[in-house]
Amino acid sequence: MTEFDCDAVIVGTGPAGATVAEVLTAAGQSVIMLEKGANHLMSLEPPFAMSGEITNDEIKFLRRYFLEPDPLLEPRTFRRTEAAGDREFTGSVNVLPTGLGGGGFHADGKLPRFREVDFHLLSEHGPIDGANIADWPLEYDELEPYYAEAERIIGVAGDSTGNPFAAWRSGEYPMAPGADMYCAVVTGAAAQRLGYNPYRAPTGANTVEYDGRPACNNCGFCAFFGCPIDAKGDPVAPLRHALHTGRCEIRCESFVSEIVLDASGKTARGVKYLDTDGVEHEVTARAVVLGAGAFETPRLLLRSDVGNRTDLVGRHLMFHLQTFAVGQMPFRLHGYKGRAVTHLMDDPIVPDALAQAAAKDAGLPYIRGGIVEHGAAGHPVMEAMYSPPGPMHSRMMLESPMRDCMAGFTMQGEDLPLLTNRIDLDPKVKDVWGFPAGRVTYSPHKHDVVASQHWAPRLEAVMKEAGAVNTFSATSPPLPGSLGESHNLTPQSRHIMGGARMGDDPDTSVFDRWQRLHDVPNVICSDSSVFPTSTGYGPTLTIVALAIRAARELAGLPPLTSVRPAGA
Amino acid sequence: MPEYLTEAQFAVLEAACEALIPAVDGHPGARALGVADYIDGALGAFSVDPPRIFAGGPYSGRFGGEPGFAKFTKLSKFQELAWRTRIEGSAGIPEREINGPVVGWQQIYTDGLAALGDDFLECEPDEQLRRVQADTVLFPVIWAHCGEGAYGAPEYGGNRETLGWQAIQYPGDIQPRGFTDEEVSQP
Numbered sequence: 221m222t223e224f225d226c227d228a229v230i231v232g233t234g235p236a237g238a239t240v241a242e243v244l245t246a247a248g249q250s251v252i253m254l255e256k257g258a259n260h261l262m263s264l265e266p267p268f269a270m271s272g273e274i275t276n277d278e279i280k281f282l283r284r285y286f287l288e289p290d291p292l293l294e295p296r297t298f299r300r301t302e303a304a305g306d307r308e309f310t311g312s313v314n315v316l317p318t319g320l321g322g323g324g325f326h327a328d329g330k331l332p333r334f335r336e337v338d339f340h341l342l343s344e345h346g347p348i349d350g351a352n353i354a355d356w357p358l359e360y361d362e363l364e365p366y367y368a369e370a371e372r373i374i375g376v377a378g379d380s381t382g383n384p385f386a387a388w389r390s391g392e393y394p395m396a397p398g399a400d401m402y403c404a405v406v407t408g409a410a411a412q413r414l415g416y417n418p419y420r421a422p423t424g425a426n427t428v429e430y431d432g433r434p435a436c437n438n439c440g441f442c443a444f445f446g447c448p449i450d451a452k453g454d455p456v457a458p459l460r461h462a463l464h465t466g467r468c469e470i471r472c473e474s475f476v477s478e479i480v481l482d483a484s485g486k487t488a489r490g491v492k493y494l495d496t497d498g499v500e501h502e503v504t505a506r507a508v509v510l511g512a513g514a515f516e517t518p519r520l521l522l523r524s525d526v527g528n529r530t531d532l533v534g535r536h537l538m539f540h541l542q543t544f545a546v547g548q549m550p551f552r553l554h555g556y557k558g559r560a561v562t563h564l565m566d567d568p569i570v571p572d573a574l575a576q577a578a579a580k581d582a583g584l585p586y587i588r589g590g591i592v593e594h595g596a597a598g599h600p601v602m603e604a605m606y607s608p609p610g611p612m613h614s615r616m617m618l619e620s621p622m623r624d625c626m627a628g629f630t631m632q633g634e635d636l637p638l639l640t641n642r643i644d645l646d647p648k649v650k651d652v653w654g655f656p657a658g659r660v661t662y663s664p665h666k667h668d669v670v671a672s673q674h675w676a677p678r679l680e681a682v683m684k685e686a687g688a689v690n691t692f693s694a695t696s697p698p699l700p701g702s703l704g705e706s707h708n709l710t711p712q713s714r715h716i717m718g719g720a721r722m723g724d725d726p727d728t729s730v731f732d733r734w735q736r737l738h739d740v741p742n743v744i745c746s747d748s749s750v751f752p753t754s755t756g757y758g759p760t761l762t763i764v765a766l767a768i769r770a771a772r773e774l775a776g777l778p779p780l781t782s783v784r785p786a787g788a
Numbered sequence: 789m790p791e792y793l794t795e796a797q798f799a800v801l802e803a804a805c806e807a808l809i810p811a812v813d814g815h816p817g818a819r820a821l822g823v824a825d826y827i828d829g830a831l832g833a834f835s836v837d838p839p840r841i842f843a844g845g846p847y848s849g850r851f852g853g854e855p856g857f858a859k860f861t862k863l864s865k866f867q868e869l870a871w872r873t874r875i876e877g878s879a880g881i882p883e884r885e886i887n888g889p890v891v892g893w894q895q896i897y898t899d900g901l902a903a904l905g906d907d908f909l910e911c912e913p914d915e916q917l918r919r920v921q922a923d924t925v926l927f928p929v930i931w932a933h934c935g936e937g938a939y940g941a942p943e944y945g946g947n948r949e950t951l952g953w954q955a956i957q958y959p960g961d962i963q964p965r966g967f968t969d970e971e972v973s974q975p
């Protein structure tokens with residue numbers, strides 16, 4: 221009988237990897253987690269306390285790549301189309317942090333569930349030319365108990381009555397929501413007056429002491445920073461739970477270079493990884509779990525030449541087309557206080573008569589935008605860089621039209637899956653380990669552009685209703701021909717999905733319904749690479765819910781079930 | 789005494805920063821904010837150990853807790869490689885040339901400050917501003933550093949006595965105090 225180093229080797233320690241570690245170790249299995257980044261998060265010795273390196277520091281987190289992959293070491297490349305040549309840009313392309321915890325604790329943790337229709341968009345709304353829309357191999361009803369479990373593990377604070385468009389729920393959120401930010405009080409009231417439905421955002425930050433961690437104290441350094449006081453649950457909580465079992469070993473600064481198959485080519489034996497001295501190691505395991513995130517997982521599969529029989533690995537990459545509608549208010553909003561965003565609205569996801577008419581005019585069967593985050597600008601270093609130099613600069617910083625008086629909506633617009641939007645291996649640019657950089661080829665589909673152009677003026681109208689004296693809108697990535705193109709061509713949504721979609725047919729998908737590689741079933745993907753469509757919601761709660769489901773199946777545990785309350 | 793630059797280079801740097809962020813009523817200029825000290829401190833980051841790259845934590849002490857920012861964080865091997873490359877340039881060292889040679893900040897400032905001209909200190913602020921902005925290599929670097937040096941945490945050497953934050957009615961790092969629910973929700 222073959223001896224293995226562990227039951228499962230897990231690549232990546234973000235929400236996707238951490239969740240699998242929690243479920244498998246609770247089921248009695250042993251795991252080794254490999255993480256390419258450093259550990260700035262917490263001690264790996266009991267009681268696994270925070271390390272004290274996460275701080276309210278704009279220079280460290282936004283300017284010096286403390287958590288983000290440094291583009292000098294891990295560049296990515298970008299081009300809009302193949303016709304643009306090998307690459308148009310080299311540097312940071314929609315990166316998520318690297319290091320223990322991945323992007324999870326760096327995010328501000330708005331954690332909504334998807335809606336029922338999101339799992340069968342193709343069947344319900346039909347195809348759109350040029351896009352490969354696909355139904356998911358599972359329905360919302362099957363995922364509901366896993367959503368509930370994900371909310372419990374992370375500790376999500378929310379209000380189940382606030383969103384009229386929300387899918388049904390089997391129970392309440394674990395915690396009530398926290399304090400409404402003043403900017404959202406202002407823009408939320410205006411949105412309501414215009415007939416929209418803002419609601420308190422389900423958020424992975426404690427509002428009371430929960431699971432041994434304190435309540436959030438609204439410090440305002442939430443999105444992009446990490447929580448100095450340990451009030452954010454994802455993925456700190458599952459990592460700690462896994463470590464507490466004594467069956468989880470974490471090795472940081474360990475870059476997984478390759479998935480290793482046995483002689484049959486149908487079973488993985490483990491993975492190879494490099495330490496920072498470039499020394500190669502191998503970990504053998506009964507199962508290999510890929511939680512490297514939807515950029516690095518496809519890149520690792522391509523590098524290992526595993527699972528790509530159908531040339532689908534890396535394709536159907538999705539980001540969310542972000543639309544920003546900005547309002548300059550004649551008063552201060554102090555957006556630096558609070559959990560970055562406290563209100564969302566789903567209205568653009570559920571097309572109303574105006575949106576349907578806009579779709580018809582554009583020759584599209586429908587347009588679906590995305591959640592709208594009611595936010596404001598927080599911190600001044602970025603403001604300074606976007607204010608013109610010279611005497612104007614100091615005056616603008618005093619009046620702060622670009623920060624303290626600025627409210628902003630961000631719509632996370634649904635990004636349709638295209639065969640041509642993809643990650644592949646750059647023919648020339650390399651990373652610090654000597655491997656080809658990941659290259660993104662990406663342009664949004666007409667659907668996404670029309671949805672953005674339809675909603676931008678409607679969102680600006682809400683800003684005006686809220687009292688804005690000046691409004692404007694922009695997108696990420698910039699739309700062709702817009703001013704933003706000269707500034708930064710690349711998408712910056714930090715929501716990365718697709719690249720190795722799941723489905724029942726091995727000829728049209730890479731992973732199966734349990735997130736096992738069709739070609740090598742003991743390779744499981746627990747991150748958003750498997751998403752067949754992007755929906756208009758942040759991906760992370762769904763990543764975690766799916767990861768619980770896939771890990772339970774891997775561990776041989778029975779499926780979770782839930783009961784839909786009468787009338788829900 | 790500047791740490792990396794010469795006295796003469798430092799004087800030009802101070803003037804350039806002041807042209808970019810001048811003093812106006814209620815807002816100190818870059819000179820009073822110590823922006824050039826911030827930049828010089830970044831250029832000489834590796835003259836101290838641990839290097840002056842990532843301030844420590846978890847708190848600065850300004851709103852309670854032990855003052856931890858001033859104790860800088862030890863760099864990982866890769867962080868050191870990246871930051872030495874960014875500051876010192878690749879200098880022909882193979883490990884630093886992952887995708888070819890990199891011109892470091894030290895070189896960018898040394899060349900850029902010299903190119904501002906021997907008469908730079910005597911020029912009017914308008915002309916100084918024009919010259920700095922016209923340098924397409926120096927300007928993006930110095931401008932980003934001006935924002936950091938004026939409004940970043942003072943432990944990095946700029947934002948002297950938090951004067952930058954005070955001018956713009958911004959409290960800066962607030963942990964472990966945080967904000968009350970009323971402070972968050974009320975005007």
Ligand SMILES: Cc1cc2nc3c(=O)[nH]c(=O)nc-3n(C[C@H](O)[C@H](O)[C@H](O)COP(=O)(O)OP(=O)(O)OC[C@H]3O[C@@H](n4cnc5c(N)ncnc54)[C@H](O)[C@@H]3O)c2cc1C
Nearest residue numbers: 232234235236256322323327330476513516747758759760
């Ligand atoms: C500022 C910000 C705000 C956000 N806000 C939200 C939000 O409100 N709601 C939401 O849903 N999402 C949000 N996100 C996105 C969220 O962070 C991601 O969806 C989530 O982190 C994805 O989890 P993951 O585990 O799949 O991948 P990641 O978090 O990216 O983790 C993957 C880990 O794998 C490691 N890794 C990769 N390749 C290798 C390798 N070869 N070897 C070893 N290790 C490897 C990486 O270093 C990383 O630590 C936000 C992101 C950011 C940056």
Ligand code: SF4
Nearest residue numbers: 436437439440442447
């Ligand atoms: S706002 Fe709350 S959850 Fe976010 S970093 Fe600050 S204390 Fe932590």
